[in-house]
Amino acid sequence: xxxxxxxxxxxxxxxxxxxxxxxxxxxxxxxxxxxxxxxxxxxxxxxxxxxxxxxxxxxxxxxxxxxxxxxxxxxxxxxxxxxxxxxxxxxxxxxxxxxxxxxxxxxxxxxxxxxx
Numbered sequence: 001x002x003x004x005x006x007x008x009x010x011x012x013x014x015x016x017x018x019x020x021x022x023x024x025x026x027x028x029x030x031x032x033x034x035x036x037x038x039x040x041x042x043x044x045x046x047x048x049x050x051x052x053x054x055x056x057x058x059x060x061x062x063x064x065x066x067x068x069x070x071x072x073x074x075x076x077x078x079x080x081x082x083x084x085x086x087x088x089x090x091x092x093x094x095x096x097x098x099x100x101x102x103x104x105x106x107x108x109x110x111x112x113x114x115x116x
Contacts, residue, residue: 016044018051018052018084018085019051023043023054023085025044027081027085028054028056028077029042031076031077031080031081032073032087034076035076035077036061037060037072037073038058038059038061039060039061040059041058042057042096042104042106042109043056043057043087043106046089053089054085054087054088054089055087055088055089055090055091056089057091057093058073059092059095069092070090074086074090
């Protein structure tokens with residue numbers, strides 16, 4: 001509080017603003033997990049030409065072909081998510097960063113480059 005001005009500092013919001021609407025990463029993650037093709041998944045924002053898109057990082061359940069799994073995940077997700085919530089990129093990794101309490105460390109993935 002300085003003078004007559006009140007400063008409010010809140011927690012960083014995980015909501016991702018895309019050109020067509022807001023995206024809650026946990027909703028997208030839940031739908032992607034429902035496929036049964038992933039052991040774990042995080043969804044983050046990635047920016048391209050100043051536009052936000054959705055990127056998913058996942059650990060595959062089986063040793064299936066990456067392209068086959070991507071196609072199946074997207075086919076399933078298209079049934080349950082609006083277009084702006086669909087991941088533009090899906091990258092498969094060996095592990096996902098978590099805090100000591102088990103919460104996702106999405107910020108640690110922001111610098112990762114991935115395939116789609």
